Each structure stands twice: as C-alpha cells, then as structure tokens.
Amino acid sequence: MSVRTRDTLGGRAAVVGIGATEFSKDSGRSELRLAVEAVRAALDDAGLTAADVDGMVTFTMDTSPEITVAQAAGIGELSFFSRIHYGGGAACATVQQAALAVATGVAEVVVCYRAFNERSGRRFGSGVQRREPSAEGAALGWGLPFGLLTPASWVAMAAQRYLYTYGLTAEAFGQVAVVDRKYAATNPAAYFHGRPITLADHAASRWIVEPLRLLDCCQETDGGQALVVTSVERARDLPQQPAVITAAAQGAGRRQEQMTSFYRDDLTGLPEMGVVARQLWRTSGLTAAEMDVGILYDHFTPFVLMQLEEFGFCKPGEAADFLAEERLPLNTHGGQLGEAYLHGMNGVAEAVRQLRGTAVNQIPDARRVLVTAGTGVPTSGLILGTDDGG
Numbered sequence: 001m002s003v004r005t006r007d008t009l010g011g012r013a014a015v016v017g018i019g020a021t022e023f024s025k026d027s028g029r030s031e032l033r034l035a036v037e038a039v040r041a042a043l044d045d046a047g048l049t050a051a052d053v054d055g056m057v058t059f060t061m062d063t064s065p066e067i068t069v070a071q072a073a074g075i076g077e078l079s080f081f082s083r084i085h086y087g088g089g090a091a092c093a094t095v096q097q098a099a100l101a102v103a104t105g106v107a108e109v110v111v112c113y114r115a116f117n118e119r120s121g122r123r124f125g126s127g128v129q130r131r132e133p134s135a136e137g138a139a140l141g142w143g144l145p146f147g148l149l150t151p152a153s154w155v156a157m158a159a160q161r162y163l164y165t166y167g168l169t170a171e172a173f174g175q176v177a178v179v180d181r182k183y184a185a186t187n188p189a190a191y192f193h194g195r196p197i198t199l200a201d202h203a204a205s206r207w208i209v210e211p212l213r214l215l216d217c218c219q220e221t222d223g224g225q226a227l228v229v230t231s232v233e234r235a236r237d238l239p240q241q242p243a244v245i246t247a248a249a250q251g252a253g254r255r256q257e258q259m260t261s262f263y264r265d266d267l268t269g270l271p272e273m274g275v276v277a278r279q280l281w282r283t284s285g286l287t288a289a290e291m292d293v294g295i296l297y298d299h300f301t302p303f304v305l306m307q308l309e310e311f312g313f314c315k316p317g318e319a320a321d322f323l324a325e326e327r328l329p330l331n332t333h334g335g336q337l338g339e340a341y342l343h344g345m346n347g348v349a350e351a352v353r354q355l356r357g358t359a360v361n362q363i364p365d366a367r368r369v370l371v372t373a374g375t376g377v378p379t380s381g382l383i384l385g386t387d388d389g390g
Helices: 031-046 066-073 087-103 135-140 151-166 171-184 199-204 271-284 301-310 319-324 345-356
Strands: 013-020 055-059 080-084 109-117 207-209 222-231 243-251 293-295 368-372 379-385
Touching: 013 031, 013 087, 013 345, 031 066, 031 109, 031 222, 055 066, 055 087, 066 080, 080 087, 087 109, 087 222, 087 243, 087 345, 087 368, 087 379, 109 345, 151 207, 151 301, 171 199, 171 301, 171 319, 222 345, 243 271, 243 345, 271 301, 271 368, 271 379, 293 345, 301 319, 345 368, 345 379
Parallel strands: 055 080, 055 109, 293 368
Antiparallel strands: 013 222, 013 243, 109 222, 243 379, 368 379
C-alpha cells in the first residue's frame, strides 16, 4: 500500500486460525516452547497441519527465529520467512506481510507468531539498561541524561502536552483503563478477570511518571499468540469463518523516532498512526463510522485517545468524552491493560473472534473491526471483515 494510492491487497487473504498459550506472570517454560504451543494451537484451530505451512512471520524482538520454531513445530520446507521491526508496532504488519506473501503466490499458508517471557524474563518496563551503539540509541541518548529511561517516561512527555493543550485532567486517561478492565472482568482468559475498576480506582493508583499512573500502563506478561493466514479461496474450505484482510497498512511519520519523537511540531497526536489511518480508509473505502469494533493498541492510555482522534472517530481533544459515551466498543478482550500484553497479537485474535461471533464479549452482528499496533513507534493497522462483502 502506498501512502498516496489505493492498493490491491484487500480481500485476497484471510486469518483462518488463532491460538495462544495461557497468559501468566511466570510461564515456567522457554519462549521457544511458548511459540510452538501457540503455533500448534493456531493450526489446530484452522484445521490445518504443520505440513501445510510454508511461510512464517514474527517480530525482530522475538528470541525464537522462524526456522527454529518451524523445526520445533514439525513444519517442513519454507518458501517465505520474515521479521518486522519496532516492537509492538509490528503486530498488524506481520499479518500484512503474510497477506502479501499469499496474494503474490510466494507462500500458501503463513503463520504469524509472537512469544515472550516479558514478566519472568526481560521486562520491557525496566527501560534502558544497556545498549549497543546504534542510530536508535543515539536518538534515545538525547533524553536519557535527563531521566527519560523507560517507555512510561517517554510517553509521559506527550501525555502531559495533550492534557495541557486540551485543558484536560488525567481522568481523561482513566476512561480508557475503566473500559478495558470492564471487558477484562468478564473474560476468563484475562489476567484481570473478575477485577473491574472505577475512575476513583484509577485516580488512587500510584504515580509511575506524571501524568501516568499505574493503571495507565499495560501489564508485563508471559505468553504466546499465533495466527494463520491463507487465501480467501482456500479459507472457504476450512472449518472456521475467515476474517478477511480488507485492508492492511504500515506507517512512519516525518521526524519519526522510536518512542521519542519529541522534536515534531506537535506532541498531541500520533502522525505515524495518521499515515496508517489514511491508507486503511483509502484502500477499504470505509470510514470510522462504519467500524463495529475497535481493537486499539493500549500499552499506555493516552495513546488510545490519540488514536481515536487520528482515525477520525472524534475531533482532537474529544476522545475521552467519545470513549465515556461508549460510542465504539473498544478492546472487548480487555486489551493489554486488562487481558495480556502480547505486543498486540492478542488484539488481532480478538478481532477474529468478533467476526466469527465467538468472543466472550461479543458485539452483535460485528462485520468490520479496526485493529492497530504499537504507538509511539513506526506502526501498522488492519481492517478485518467477514466474507460477505464486510
């Protein structure tokens, strides 16, 4: 998909299988084993076997290479393997890569996966501890001496500016946390199952980096998630209702850095997500008003509000009110704040369940779902639909 023209990928591939491990704080097993468990579960769900797979996609941050996971899962020859950079920004792009491979005949069945022990192993929230010299490291270096060492501290800069510009208080961020936890409370797979929160709970949670409180920050999770992508034609012969990839996009903005794009003219939006939004709407021919569900990447609450505004669900500064009125069902699995932090891959799986009609918090007649990937970094997005013109 070009940033200037409509592409022809939409409607040519579909997600036909989803599989995950349990989501925990201490998995007790290797990241490779988590990946293999998720891949096998996704293939079982799709009604396919390891012998059907000829492509694999994951994140550059994943410790389990495609060929290693293929070997451990009993998958044979591969004609396509790929990795996407920028952490959680890769989530929807893995599906885009898979769809591109399928649509061009490079591969027939592609598995996308992400697996980590992010709680019991390396905790991303611990921030920068040691880095090899790199261009990305140089960009981070402008903030590190001033104490901007963690993802929360990087996001807090933009969050503070957002509140100031629109005359809001941190309660605006609490709206996101409350909605996510409402859905997580009824989702047995969610870490916070049975534990909804109120705005008062949010306001009482401890500061992490002002204006972000504990309940503004996603979890740290151990687990794995996998997705299976194949052609729409083949999908129709498989047991599950396909989630058709109506549109897929990646986006990076001007003066883009990874989490520290502080030198832009404006810090109150997410230009990289605006790039994704324009491509998705152009290629699909759809609008924000036509989305039945939104699965928006929620590692930090302020960036959910900015995404709603970038996609045109509401005007700048109005997202908290939009969310409080529940005009769009949002993160019906509980999101990364409530279900699990799997770098957004569990969000793609929730979109598939909504289209199948099998979600725990099912939205009636859901036919179009918007899914986004990590924010504050070069990112990606999807519109998934049913196989009936949706």
